[in-house]
Amino acid sequence: MHRVEHVMGFPVSLRIDDEHVPEGLADAVFAWLRDVDERFSPFKADSEVSRLDRGEIGLGEVSADLAEVLDLCEEYRLASGGAFDARLPGRGLDPCAVVKGWSVQRAAELLTGAGVRRFCLNAGGDVVVGGGPWRVGVRHPEHADQVCTVLELTDGAVATSALYERGEHIVDGRTGRPASGLLSVTVVAPTLTEADTAATAAFAMGAEGVAWVAGREGCEVYAVDVGRRVRRTAGLPVA
Incomplete structure (x- = not known):
């Protein structure tokens, strides 16, 4: 089964290679992602995030899901020394850097909870897989038609933060300026929650x-700095 939809501003591709796919499962996955977009997008005036940011609801009134997301935002803010921050000066609350990986990981858990064994869920290039091996290409940060390396995963996730899709959209919360020093950073981790958020935090730093993300338990990293030097951890699962 293979299905693609545009959700949260990027294409989401779901592939399931099991012989029998539970009826309605793909519908449930994409319904969950659309629901997350409605509730947590800072670009939608009636979302829970926007209402919290305007003070219409308090922290004690938010949903359990949003409370979890905000806790993750604070965890990574502290861990990165403030480089990762969902509340940048002069800007509204924007937890998108956590929401994407967290929500897609939860979608993957819907699959495994339904008994799916072999799947690949790709959300705008950030990928969570099960029942591999799966081969995942890491895009060259300067040449869209080339890959830097190919990774092989059985169960886990890989995410990349870079300049090539949205320009200087990642800000170093310590300075308020666009992040500098890296062209791209790719993180492999047990979950997409960790891989995606850690990649964003590392890029912001x-x-x-x-070195920061390489020191996190369960994380492997492949990075290209502004000098075009490749930095990678020894345990990176290269195909």
Whole structure:
């Protein structure tokens, strides 16, 4: 089974290679992602995030899901020394850097909870897989038609933060300026929650972010700095 929809501003592709796919499962996966977009997008005026940011609801009134997301935002803010921050000065609350990986990981858990064994869920290039091996290409940060390396995963996730899709959209919360020092950073981790958020935090930290994310339990990293030097951990699952 293979299905693609545009959700949260990017294409989401779901592939299930099991012989029997539970009826309605793909519908449930994409319904969950659309629901997350409605509730947590800072670009939708009636979302829970926007209402919290305007003070219409308090922290004690938010849903359990949003409370979990905000806790993750604070965890990574502290862990990165403030480089990763969902509340940048002069901007509204924006937890998108956590929401994407967290929500897609939850979607993957819907699959495994329904008994699916072999699947690949790709959300705008950030991928969570089960029942591999699966081969995942890491895009070259400067040449869209080339890959830097190919990874092989059985169960786990891989996410990349870079300049090539949205320009200087990642800000170093310590300075309020666009992050510098890296062209791209790819993180392999047990969950997409960790891989995606850690990749964003590492990119925000700049060159020092490579060692930071490499030191996190369960994380492997492949990074290209502004000098075009490749930095990678020994345990990176290269195909």
